[in-house]
Amino acid sequence: MNGSEPTFVRKTLAPARKAPVVTTGLIGFLRTRLFNSPLNVVLTFASAVLAWFVLEPTIRFLLVNAVWQGSDRTACLADKAGHPVGACWPFIQAKFTQLIYGFYPEDQRWRANLTFALAALLLAPLLVPKIPGKTLNAALFFLAFPCLAFFLLRGGGLDGFAFYWLAELFSVAWKPSLMRFWLDFSLTTTVVIAVVILLWGGWPNGRRAGLVSALTFAGIAVVIVTLRLDQGGLPVVDTRQWGGLLVTLVVSITGIVASMPIGIALALGRTSRIPLLRIFSVAFIEFWRGVPLITVLFFATYMLPLFLPGDFTIDALVRVLVGIALFAGAYNAEVIRGGLLAIPRGQREAANALGLSYWKTTGLIVLPQALRHVIPALVNSFIALFKDTTLVLIVSLFDLLGQLRAAFADPTWATPTTLFTGFAFTGIIYWVGCFAMSRYSLFVERRLNAHRQT
Amino acid sequence: MRTARPDMDNRMAADPIIRIENLNKWFGDFHVLRDIDIAVTRKERIVVCGPSGSGKSTLIRCINALEDFQEGKVVVDDIELGPNLRRVDDVRREIGMVFQSFNLFPHLTVLENCTLAPIWVRNMPKKDAEAAAMKYLERVRIPEQANKYPGQISGGQQQRVAIARALTMNPKVMLFDEPTSALDPEMVKEVLDTIMDLANDGMTMLVVTHEMGFAREVANRVVFMDAGQVIEVNTPGEFFGHPKHERTKLFLSQILR
Numbered sequence: 001m002n003g004s005e006p007t008f009v010r011k012t013l014a015p016a017r018k019a020p021v022v023t024t025g026l027i028g029f030l031r032t033r034l035f036n037s038p039l040n041v042v043l044t045f046a047s048a049v050l051a052w053f054v055l056e057p058t059i060r061f062l063l064v065n066a067v068w069q070g071s072d073r074t075a076c077l078a079d080k081a082g083h084p085v086g087a088c089w090p091f092i093q094a095k096f097t098q099l100i101y102g103f104y105p106e107d108q109r110w111r112a113n114l115t116f117a118l119a120a121l122l123l124a125p126l127l128v129p130k131i132p133g134k135t136l137n138a139a140l141f142f143l144a145f146p147c148l149a150f151f152l153l154r155g156g157g158l159d160g161f162a163f164y165w166l167a168e169l170f171s172v173a174w175k176p177s178l179m180r181f182w183l184d185f186s187l188t189t190t191v192v193i194a195v196v197i198l199l200w201g202g203w204p205n206g207r208r209a210g211l212v213s214a215l216t217f218a219g220i221a222v223v224i225v226t227l228r229l230d231q232g233g234l235p236v237v238d239t240r241q242w243g244g245l246l247v248t249l250v251v252s253i254t255g256i257v258a259s260m261p262i263g264i265a266l267a268l269g270r271t272s273r274i275p276l277l278r279i280f281s282v283a284f285i286e287f288w289r290g291v292p293l294i295t296v297l298f299f300a301t302y303m304l305p306l307f308l309p310g311d312f313t314i315d316a317l318v319r320v321l322v323g324i325a326l327f328a329g330a331y332n333a334e335v336i337r338g339g340l341l342a343i344p345r346g347q348r349e350a351a352n353a354l355g356l357s358y359w360k361t362t363g364l365i366v367l368p369q370a371l372r373h374v375i376p377a378l379v380n381s382f383i384a385l386f387k388d389t390t391l392v393l394i395v396s397l398f399d400l401l402g403q404l405r406a407a408f409a410d411p412t413w414a415t416p417t418t419l420f421t422g423f424a425f426t427g428i429i430y431w432v433g434c435f436a437m438s439r440y441s442l443f444v445e446r447r448l449n450a451h452r453q454t
Numbered sequence: 455m456r457t458a459r460p461d462m463d464n465r466m467a468a469d470p471i472i473r474i475e476n477l478n479k480w481f482g483d484f485h486v487l488r489d490i491d492i493a494v495t496r497k498e499r500i501v502v503c504g505p506s507g508s509g510k511s512t513l514i515r516c517i518n519a520l521e522d523f524q525e526g527k528v529v530v531d532d533i534e535l536g537p538n539l540r541r542v543d544d545v546r547r548e549i550g551m552v553f554q555s556f557n558l559f560p561h562l563t564v565l566e567n568c569t570l571a572p573i574w575v576r577n578m579p580k581k582d583a584e585a586a587a588m589k590y591l592e593r594v595r596i597p598e599q600a601n602k603y604p605g606q607i608s609g610g611q612q613q614r615v616a617i618a619r620a621l622t623m624n625p626k627v628m629l630f631d632e633p634t635s636a637l638d639p640e641m642v643k644e645v646l647d648t649i650m651d652l653a654n655d656g657m658t659m660l661v662v663t664h665e666m667g668f669a670r671e672v673a674n675r676v677v678f679m680d681a682g683q684v685i686e687v688n689t690p691g692e693f694f695g696h697p698k699h700e701r702t703k704l705f706l707s708q709i710l711r
Contacts, residue, residue: 349520350557350616354571354623355546364574369561448561 061086061417062424076415087421088413095407099426102243102398111152111234112246118145118152119253127440129447142257148223153242153250157233158224161188181230189217239317243398245429250317251324251389251399256382258325263332268362270333271340281333288330293391296323301395320392328385335377339370372448379441383434400426471496471531471627471658477516478525486512487523488682494627494660499653501669501690502662504679505705510662513679514629517660518549531626547575550620554632556612558604558619564591565600568619575623583622590618594648610641614648621652628652630661666710670694678702 034044065086067076074080076088092099101109122141125131151157159176160167163184167174174180196213200206227233242250269281288296300323301316308314343366351361371378393402404422407413470493477490487509494500502510515521517528519535519542528535533544559567568587572578578586591597594614599607604615613633620628630649634642646668653659653672663669669676669690676693678686678701686699694710697703 344555344557346553346555346557347559350551350553350559352520353518353546353549353551354619355543355575356571357543360574364570365559369559372561 061420063087072412073415073418076413076417085415085417087424088415088417089421091407091413091415091418091421092425094413095403095410095422098244098407099400099403100245102246102403103241104237104243104246105241108155108235108237111155111237115149115152116249118148119249144219146254149250151223151227151229151233153237153246154239155234155236157229157231160184162191163187178230185217185221185224189214192217239315239397242317244403245400247317247392247397247402248386248389248399251321251392251397252386254321255324255328255385255389258321259328259332259385262325262329263336264367266329266333267336267340270337285330285333288327289334291327293324293327293388294394296327297391297395299323316395317397320395320397324385324389328381331381332378335374335381336370338377339372339374340366342373343369372445375441375445375448379437383437386433386437387430400429469496470494470529472517472660473529474513474517474526475529476526477513477523477528479512479516479521479523486682487516490526490684492677492684492687494658496626497656497658498674499658499672500660500675500677501673502660502677502679503664503666503669503705504685508679509682510679511631514631514660514662517627517629518546518551520551547623548626549629550623550625550627551629552613552616552620552631552633554635556604556609556616556636558612558616560604563601563603564596564607564615567604567615568622571619572622587618587622590621591615593621593651594618608641609637610644613637613641613645617645617648617652626658628657628659630659630663632662632664634663634665664709666694678705680705 033040035041063086065084066089067081067085067087068089070076070088070090071094075090076085078085097106097109101112104112119141122137122145126134126137126141131137158181160174160181161184164174164176164180166172193210193213197203197206197210200209224230266281266285269277270285272278272281297320300319304314304319347365347369348361351365356364390399390401392399393405398406404426408419408422472492472494474490474492477487478485479487490513492500502514504510512521516523517530522537524537526537528545530545531548533541533548535541535545558564559570562570565584565587568590569580569583572583572586573580588597588600591600594617596607596611596614596618599611599615604612607615617628617633633649634645637645642665646665649659649661649668650672661668661673671690673690675687676690677684678693678699680701686693686697686702688698693702694706697706
């Protein structure tokens with residue numbers, strides 16, 4: 001066989017051989033990536049030195065020189081410990097409950113714990129694609145859980161349902177009593193189920209929808225009985241007493257969850273062909289994007305009450321939640337609009353040609369694709385929002401960082417390293433939250449983009 | 455210049471399923487469709503050809519209201535579509551459409567592409583929709599690809615899925631908008647064969663195409679358009695053998711070599 005011959009026919013096939021050792025494994029990695037040129041040798045050593053200068057003091061501060069036990073500041077002083085002192089972990093131990101619950105009454109903290117547990121229990125199966133029953137799971141997490149969490153965390157009961165509210169609306173005297181409460185509940189249930197069945201095409205087409213709403217009301221009844229909402233419910237814990245990680249989680253999760261539908265609606269509005277809708281969406285988005293979050297929070301807390309009628313008050317936390325949801329919604333709207341614009345016009349045309357309506361085309365064809373495109377950008381804004389929630393501090397809500405600063409003020413724990421210890425601890429909590437979101441979004445991206453791999 | 459209005463066709467068409475009368479459309483100031491009159495009989499196969507920019511695609515997109523128009527009317531199976539496009543949904547239910555760029559839904563599998571409309575427009579139970587979809591996928595000879603995503607199959611296969619997807623709605627008329635223009639040359643035949651099978655089963659169809667061999671073989675009539683007007687309508691034999699209009703002769707001399 002000679003390369004210079006004009007024609008060639010292979011007689012035997014060349015068998016696959018193992019790759020030379022120099023290109024694979026650890027040795028291959030070292031040779032091809034770290035030490036393959038004089039410049040890279042220098043860079044490798046420089047990076048190693050840099051890593052050492054960062055990691056060594058961190059580990060020394062957090063672990064080696066750290067103080068692990070003690071009951072007050074003296075344990076964390078160098079002359080008492082007998083060595084240079086790093087992190088003062090007893091400070092975190094002493095303030096731990098405060099950092100998690102704020103000033104939530106000690107004997108009621110089980111309610112916060114129960115809420116955390118319920119959230120975890122409902123969220124975990126929602127995040128694992130293999131577990132079935134996503135519709136029910138999502139309905140429980142996004143609709144039922146927030147209502148339940150409200151009555152669990154804040155407490156208080158219900159006076160009645162639709163007929164009670166109607167009576168109040170028309171200023172009809174209504175003296176709440178147990179019997180009236182349950183009468184009202186059954187009547188409301190009946191009316192709602194009837195309306196649902198009618199809306200879903202009457203009997204027998206609406207049978208399923210009617211059954212679903214009946215089961216929903218049965219679930220509501222169970223919750224009412226267990227939490228005794230008909231008899232005043234749990235003792236009320238005012239939101240001013242909430243704090244710490246509890247507030248951080250309530251604000252950020254509500255913000256993230258509520259901003260999504262707002263963002264989708266605004267993005268669709270902005271790309272709509274109906275001028276009024278478009279103008280409204282543009283104005284709304286530009287207004288909320290143009291105002292700093294701090295201004296929004298200030299306005300919601302201190303200015304809004306001045307505009308509202310005298311006896312009409314909204315809880316401070318609720319005002320903040322609404323403000324943050326609208327603010328984040330405006331940001332999400334632009335992200336989602338970017339995704340909508342990336343969908344070729346042919347997709348909508350093909351769906352239309354098959355006879356799908358605007359809403360079905362949007363919900364089944366356009367949005368699923370658009371949202372996939374913007375997962376990285378959306379998670380970006382969720383992470384930013386998670387960290388921005390700490391701004392609620394300026395309107396006197398004590399989130400995790402707010403509680404930490406309150407804890408710094410305690411003279412029992414005033415040591416040279418208290419400040420660093422506290423920030424290191426909260427920093428780790430924030431980092432774990434953000435990193436988890438980031439990794440999960442990568443997982444979702446890879447799963448949803450299965451169709452792009454050929 | 456006034457084109458020869460094919461009134462003769464209207465008389466011939468005893469039972470027209472599509473009637474396009476005096477259709478006029480403007481894109482802004484640009485008069486893209488001018489005085490179009492065409493009637494299509496049931497089971498008739500019409501090929502629309504002409505130079506690019508002549509309004510062929512726009513014309514067939516007016517039939518299922520993907521484009522609006524300013525004057526005239528389109529009647530499909532006695533459902534009238536005027537300039538206000540009020541009965542869009544009724545008309546679209548009668549018509550299947552296949553696009554040049556396939557426009558399959560990339561986030562759905564081949565099977566899901568084919569069951570989407572039956573489930574969500576016709577409220578068909580999922581099982582029935584899947585059985586029906588498999589029947590159509592077998593008809594276009596790709597049942598084995600049912601669980602793949604569109605991005606994982608070849609262009610010719612994608613276009614055949616698009617045909618199956620349109621058929622799942624049991625349309626009375628099929629519109630093809632340059633179905634083979636985006637395909638690699640070796641895949642054109644499999645798609646044209648599928649369309650020919652449909653034609654042999656008696657489907658009414660309007661095909662915009664540059665495949666003149668296909669037009670000669672399948673079409674009952676060939677419609678030649680230029681500058682938004684119908685220039686000549688004739689049987690394939692006459693159209694290719696003895697073109698009447700100067701513009702037609704020029705066009706044919708340029709594409710038939």
